[in-house]
Amino acid sequence: MLFNSLAFLAFLPIFMIAYWSTKGRVRLWVMLVASLVFYAWWDWRFCFLLLFSALVDYSLGILLENERDDALRRRLIIISVAVNLGLLGFFKYFNFFVGQATGIALRIVLPVGISFYVFKTMSYTIDVYRRTQAAERDLLRFTTFVVFFPELVAGPIVRASRLLPQLARDHRFSYARMVSGLTLIASGYVRKVAIADSIAPLVDIRFAHPEAHNSWSLLIGVYLYAFQIYCDFSGYSSIAIGLARVLGFDFGINFDRPYFSSSFSEFWKRWHISLSSWLRDYLYIPLGGSRGGTWRTYRSLMITMLLGGLWHGANWTFVFWGALHGTYLVVERAFPRRIIPRALSILLVFHLTCFAWVFFRAHSFSNAWEVLTGIASMRGSLADVENRWRTLKCAVMIAVMLAFEAAAFVPKWRTAEVSPAMRLAFVGACAWVVLIFGTFSGNNFIYFQF
Amino acid sequence: MSDARRAVIWLVALAATIVAGDHLLAAVLRKVLLRSQFRYSRLYRGGNRAEILILGDSRGVHSFYAPAIEELTGLRAFNLSYNSLSPRIAEAVLLDYLDHNPPPRMVVLEPTCAIVTGALTAELRTYAGSSPRLAALYAESHPAAAAASRAFWLYPLNSEFFLEALHYMRRTDQDWIHHDVIPHARRAPGGTWRLAPYPGQVDALARIVRLLQRRGIEVRLVIAPYAPIKPPSNAAEFAGLIERRTAAPVWNYVGAIADLDAFADAVHMNERGSRAFLRILARDGFFGMAQPPARF
Numbered sequence: 093m094l095f096n097s098l099a100f101l102a103f104l105p106i107f108m109i110a111y112w113s114t115k116g117r118v119r120l121w122v123m124l125v126a127s128l129v130f131y132a133w134w135d136w137r138f139c140f141l142l143l144f145s146a147l148v149d150y151s152l153g154i155l156l157e158n159e160r161d162d163a164l165r166r167r168l169i170i171i172s173v174a175v176n177l178g179l180l181g182f183f184k185y186f187n188f189f190v191g192q193a194t195g196i197a198l199r200i201v202l203p204v205g206i207s208f209y210v211f212k213t214m215s216y217t218i219d220v221y222r223r224t225q226a227a228e229r230d231l232l233r234f235t236t237f238v239v240f241f242p243e244l245v246a247g248p249i250v251r252a253s254r255l256l257p258q259l260a261r262d263h264r265f266s267y268a269r270m271v272s273g274l275t276l277i278a279s280g281y282v283r284k285v286a287i288a289d290s291i292a293p294l295v296d297i298r299f300a301h302p303e304a305h306n307s308w309s310l311l312i313g314v315y316l317y318a319f320q321i322y323c324d325f326s327g328y329s330s331i332a333i334g335l336a337r338v339l340g341f342d343f344g345i346n347f348d349r350p351y352f353s354s355s356f357s358e359f360w361k362r363w364h365i366s367l368s369s370w371l372r373d374y375l376y377i378p379l380g381g382s383r384g385g386t387w388r389t390y391r392s393l394m395i396t397m398l399l400g401g402l403w404h405g406a407n408w409t410f411v412f413w414g415a416l417h418g419t420y421l422v423v424e425r426a427f428p429r430r431i432i433p434r435a436l437s438i439l440l441v442f443h444l445t446c447f448a449w450v451f452f453r454a455h456s457f458s459n460a461w462e463v464l465t466g467i468a469s470m471r472g473s474l475a476d477v478e479n480r481w482r483t484l485k486c487a488v489m490i491a492v493m494l495a496f497e498a499a500a501f502v503p504k505w506r507t508a509e510v511s512p513a514m515r516l517a518f519v520g521a522c523a524w525v526v527l528i529f530g531t532f533s534g535n536n537f538i539y540f541q542f
Numbered sequence: 543m544s545d546a547r548r549a550v551i552w553l554v555a556l557a558a559t560i561v562a563g564d565h566l567l568a569a570v571l572r573k574v575l576l577r578s579q580f581r582y583s584r585l586y587r588g589g590n591r592a593e594i595l596i597l598g599d600s601r602g603v604h605s606f607y608a609p610a611i612e613e614l615t616g617l618r619a620f621n622l623s624y625n626s627l628s629p630r631i632a633e634a635v636l637l638d639y640l641d642h643n644p645p646p647r648m649v650v651l652e653p654t655c656a657i658v659t660g661a662l663t664a665e666l667r668t669y670a671g672s673s674p675r676l677a678a679l680y681a682e683s684h685p686a687a688a689a690a691s692r693a694f695w696l697y698p699l700n701s702e703f704f705l706e707a708l709h710y711m712r713r714t715d716q717d718w719i720h721h722d723v724i725p726h727a728r729r730a731p732g733g734t735w736r737l738a739p740y741p742g743q744v745d746a747l748a749r750i751v752r753l754l755q756r757r758g759i760e761v762r763l764v765i766a767p768y769a770p771i772k773p774p775s776n777a778a779e780f781a782g783l784i785e786r787r788t789a790a791p792v793w794n795y796v797g798a799i800a801d802l803d804a805f806a807d808a809v810h811m812n813e814r815g816s817r818a819f820l821r822i823l824a825r826d827g828f829f830g831m832a833q834p835p836a837r838f
Contacts, residue, residue, distance in 0.1 A: 481705035
């Protein structure tokens with residue numbers, strides 16, 4: 093089920109009534125069943141995979157906690173990682189690795205959200221192994237943690253240490269939480285339905301036939317994609333976090349104005365925070381982090397970013413995107429002295445990020461090359477850019493969004509108390525923006541494919 | 543007051559704010575829409591005294607450059623064509639034009655728009671409030687969205703038409719035409735393709751022709767040039783079909799322009815191409831003669 097579908101609009105009030113009219117374990121059952129319905133709307137068969145993943149990590153978590161023999165515990169954690177990565181590897185990467193090596197290609201459907209829930213359950217067993225997380229002994233609570241619908245299919249990756257304790261207590265309805273949650277949801281819908289979905293067709297035609305577009309058009313297409321993916325994913329995250337907040341849960345934040353970053357290390361602290369912190373804690377630091385000297389740090393950074401790229405999809409273009417970001421981070425560490433002003437750094441980081449997005453969006457290296465050489469050819473004029481009014485509409489909305497984001501850098505405004513009346517006006521304005529600028533084509537969220 | 547009661551009051555206030563703001567903003571924006579110089583705003587505002595009216599899809603837009611027609615003929619031209627405008631929509635637009643404006647002397651129809659179907663119907667909601675005919679077409683193709691349009695008045699303004707109307711607030715849109723040329727990378731001759739008209743759209747063309755003839759308005763069916771790299775393989779057959787169904791002659795100029803610099807892409811001319819094409823039409827007596835010359 094998509095957040096931007098009529099089915100979800102019908103599902104949500106029914107779920108809310110059931111959720112707030114129950115307590116304790118009945119409420120957990122409501123959440124579990126609702127989450128499975130939410131997931132089954134896409135393909136009911138994969139609910140079994142989801143439940144299998146939950147059951148395996150539930151059992152392994154308890155075994156890991158009970159076991160005192162380190163060698164056996166190591167074996168158990170290897171089993172957990174192997175099962176999780178095995179699921180991910182088969183459904184997501186089988187055709188990529190085995191298919192490329194042997195020419196055998198299977199018709200495999202990628203289960204929606206697998207990259208997210210596998211990382212969530214895997215981090216749980218790793219934490220139990222490290223004894224930083226107690227094993228959850230309540231199967232209902234653990235399964236609800238795995239399948240909880242607001243963050244099931246496209247994150248944020250909310251770890252066990254944050255979510256399980258919140259599932260252990262009954263949340264009372266809070267007016268303040270509802271109002272602030274709806275504010276987040278409204279801003280998420282504006283990002284997704286009004287901005288990202290309006291941009292989508294403009295980007296699609298440019299990447300489908302780069303040779304048919306002039307340099308300006310392609311350049312604008314790349315900029316637009318940078319905001320499409322940001323608004324699409326941060327929009328989804330806002331809706332998920334807002335929904336959770338209405339229900340009484342706190343997910344933290346997943347995006348923090350990433351295009352205002354003046355360095356790549358800052359960018360990765362602001363972009364898809366739940367994934368970048370996951371990669372930091374479960375990959376970069378175990379690889380040695382920054383503790384083993386310069387070259388080892390560079391190696392850890394590159395491996396982390398390469399695998400981070402591969403996580404996004406089974407294509408070398410994603411790996412190259414990760415490699416580019418790894419290179420940016422390494423170069424930044426090698427030359428740490430800031431010699432350019434912050435505003436210029438922000439522009440530089442944004443443009444290098446856009447350059448990397450070309451490979452992320454392109455379906456092949458030749459497609460990316462066509463886009464880049466098309467931009468470099470300097471052919472055509474700005475006046476001949478097609479769909480100019482749709483482009484201008486998107487540009488205006490992006491400018492307004494960036495103005496809101498920039499305003500949040502002013503400390504006085506960032507910490508200002510927002511009254512319910514102000515929130516009401518904001519949500520109302522969001523509804524008008526969606527009505528007049530929204531694209532109601534029911535587009536998937538981009539991160540569903542990851 | 544309990545949290546639940548405050549939440550209910552807040553939600554009711556939110557719903558009222560959304561509906562009130564929606565209706566108020568929409569009322570203001572509709573006034574803005576109808577003040578625009580965009581072709582359909584002008585149509586529904588009325589008072590246009592065009593002598594030559596042009597109807598077609600994007601090929602109608604980029605083949606019949608209204609300023610050039612006026613320069614060549616000294617007659618007032620008004621191009622009502624739009625990208626993906628099908629004959630069924632053109633029929634409604636034409637009837638609305640005749641309701642709101644004095645009748646033109648001549649209507650030029652680019653009949654290859656009969657291969658277009660409902661792509662533009664989603665845009666119709668913008669002017670559905672001014673035209674029961676467009677409202678009916680929109681409701682027929684998008685029943686759920688049409689119902690949403692009745693509840694939320696801002697939604698009909700969520701369209702390319704509205705953005706165009708904003709752009710053309712202070713200046714005419716009649717000079718809208720391609721200026722670019724086909725990129726060299728796309729100039730190699732392509733495969734063949736056929737003009738495949740929809741029967742319902744051909745019927746609409748026939749109705750338009752009959753209506754104009756009944757009202758004593760001259761009608762010209764003209765197939766504008768295609769780029770020679772990828773012309774339709776059945777243009778003559780298509781012209782014959784349209785002639786049979788409409789009982790009106792078709793002026794077939796499919797291969798009239800060979801210069802690739804006159805085209806923006808395989809199916810659309812640019813300003814240079816349109817001017818060259820209109821000169822050919824004038825030379826052939828198109829704007830004066832009731833019948834095409836013998837070679838047609």
